[in-house]
Amino acid sequence: MGENAPEEVPTDYPDSKSPSLHLTTATEEEKVATWNLNSVNWGTALSLSDYLERESYLTTVPLAKDNGVTHWILVSKDLPHNERPILASCESLCKPVLVSRNGIITEGITHGIGSVFSQPKYRGKGYAARMLRELGRILKSWQIDSSVSGREAVPFSILYSDIGPKYYAKFGWEVHPSSHIALPPISSKSSSSSSSSNSGTPLTYADIPSLCKLDEHLLRKRLAETKDGKTHVAILPTNDQMQWHHMREDFVTKKIFGKSPTIKGAIAGPEGKRVWAIWTRAFYGPLKPESGNTFHILRLVLEDETDNEQNAESLKSILDIAQEEAKEWQLNEVEMWNPSEVVRSLVRRTELEHKVEHREEESIPSLMWYGDEETKAGDIWWVANEKYGWC
Ligand SMILES: CC(C)(COP(=O)(O)OP(=O)(O)OC[C@H]1O[C@@H](n2cnc3c(N)ncnc32)[C@H](O)[C@@H]1OP(=O)(O)O)[C@@H](O)C(=O)NCCC(=O)NCCS
Known part of the structure; x- marks a missing residue:
């Protein structure tokens, strides 16, 4: 950009801390919009149309179907659905988990976060960070159902960082062995x-x-x-x-x-x-x-x-x-x-x-603990930390 180039139009780039932004779920049309945008990163094994078909298909398979997967977007509260710019996006996938301390096992669900994305023109403005901060809090109680055995608590959420160990740790997803x-x-x-x-x-x-x-x-x-x-x-x-x-x-x-x-x-x-x-x-x-x-x-x-x-x-x-x-x-x-x-x-x-x-860079398992406050990151041992948990 030249020295005297005009400033970006402020409405296109709201402050990432603005109360007018919020993290919400995407409409069907907005899901397709995010897949179109992130195909450059995750769709290159397939043609664009096959990638779009795959992403849509993956909402219908075990684990993901019946709202197992949630598509999140950071947008302005004031703009209408399907017309609001998508400042950042990601998904979370619900999975059953076990937690054990001194042999006492409790069951729960976790949410595995994936496809964290912000389109190039919105990068470096703190939107992804805003999304992740909100998401970390929301997931703590997301899809809890106290009437269903095994769904009474979300003891932790997880993700697999492809951008090194530091970015997600800032928000509380602590790095585990990789x-x-x-x-x-x-x-x-x-x-x-x-x-x-x-x-x-x-x-x-x-x-x-x-x-x-x-x-x-x-x-x-x-x-x-x-x-x-x-x-x-x-x-x-x-x-x-x-x-x-x-x-x-x-x-x-x-x-x-x-x-x-x-x-x-x-x-x-x-x-x-x-x-x-x-x-x-x-x-x-x-x-x-x-x-x-x-x-x-x-x-x-x-x-x-x-x-x-x-x-x-x-x-x-x-x-x-x-x-x-x-x-x-x-x-x-x-x-x-x-x-x-x-x-x-x-x-x-x-x-x-x-x-x-x-x-050091890719697929680094990371975990945010929501359980009791005495448990510190160093006290958590992720058992069977194998590829099956990746999402
Ligand atoms: C990762 C991504 C969502 C970050 O979005 P962003 O808008 O740049 O992030 P924010 O503005 O909230 O945060 C900027 C910070 O993230 C860091 N960051 C951004 N991309 C990074 C990367 N690829 N590796 C390491 N750090 C990165 C910046 O260095 C900056 O750090 P600082 O706050 O210490 O200055 C975005 O770059 C993206 O969509 N990348 C392509 C898809 C991808 O790789 N997703 C991650 C999958 S795990």
């Missing part, structure tokens, strides 16, 4: 792994509900055993939670490849000592390495959490399938988020090529 194990996509047909005596079995849609039930049972048992005075929180790894990822995956792969993958995970090992993974394929851009398209392990479960040869062999046979699928679907790498010490050791035992990475 490491992962990355393995290359490899065809097992060309590796020695096919000689493993403990071969993995692929999982399809039909296998997942009962495994999620068992996972929840094991997780509750584990949380009931905590005695360290810390607050342990977990997003429930439900079938709906997995389906939210899988239906997105199916939609996107159908558009890109004309078909969708039926293998949604793999399982290995004898009853009582089984190891399984549920996974998804995520496309962030065209089929090129720079897009960072990734094969994500949504959830890894060890029935018996022991660091031994049998578990290592089971894990290896599962990862063989994952790596082969990653190759087939042209993904850069297989990622497994926040592996426990036991899982890290098991991966080392497999002798598969891998690296441990600490994400």
Whole structure:
């Protein structure tokens, strides 16, 4: 802009602290307007029309449907619907959670915030900050229903920052661990792994509900055993939670490849000592390495959490399938988020090529606590902090 350029018209750029602004829910037309605007950031794996179709479709899938997802916009109170400039926008997705302290478990819901966005002309003016401050407060009681078991409280809200650890922490979403194990996509047909005596079995849609039930049972048992005075929180790894990822995956792969993958995970090992993974394929851009398209392990479960040869062999046979699928679907790498010490050791035992990475910029799990005031950020232990909770 030249030195003598006129000032911006003030009505277009209200003060971000103005009482005339508020955070509210978007109309159908306004949802489409926000998707059109943010397609530049999140729609580049698809054509614009396919991205708009995907976003609309994703309001109808498990977790999101029946008002599970809320589309938020920061706008002027005084302007009519569908004509008010959208200064900032985001979504929140409701999910069931567990909180445990010294073995006492309570249930609740959380809201996972995603798609935080402000169009370029409105950036740097504090609108996104205003939206997030209001949102942090609103979500504390959003969609609470004291007459429905498990929906009586929102103990915390979450988000996964793609813009480093500082921005959201300013508003109270504290950063949690963000490491992962990355393995290359490899065809097992060309590796020695096919000689493993403990071969993995692929999982399809039909296998997942009962495994999620068992996972929840094991997780509750584990949380009931905590005695360290810390607050342990977990997003429930439900079938709906997995389906939210899988239906997105199916939609996107159908558009890109004309078909969708039926293998949604793999399982290995004898009853009582089984190891399984549920996974998804995520496309962030065209089929090129720079897009960072990734094969994500949504959830890894060890029935018996022991660091031994049998578990290592089971894990290896599962990862063989994952790596082969990653190759087939042209993904850069297989990622497994926040592996426990036991899982890290098991991966080392497999002798598969891998690296441990600490994400400094992208997908940093962040949590705002709404529960009792004695609990400080450092007292909260996010259990099963894996990709399935991402939104
Ligand atoms: C992230 C985004 C919503 C911020 O909007 P904004 O209008 O610039 O934010 P605000 O005016 O409220 O806040 C400005 C502050 O945010 C910081 N900020 C903005 N974008 C940032 C980024 N990509 N990385 C780190 N900090 C960022 C600025 O440095 C500034 O910091 P300061 O207050 O210390 O000076 C906007 O840049 C955007 O839509 N980006 C594209 C989509 C995206 O990446 N969303 C985040 C997904 S997790």
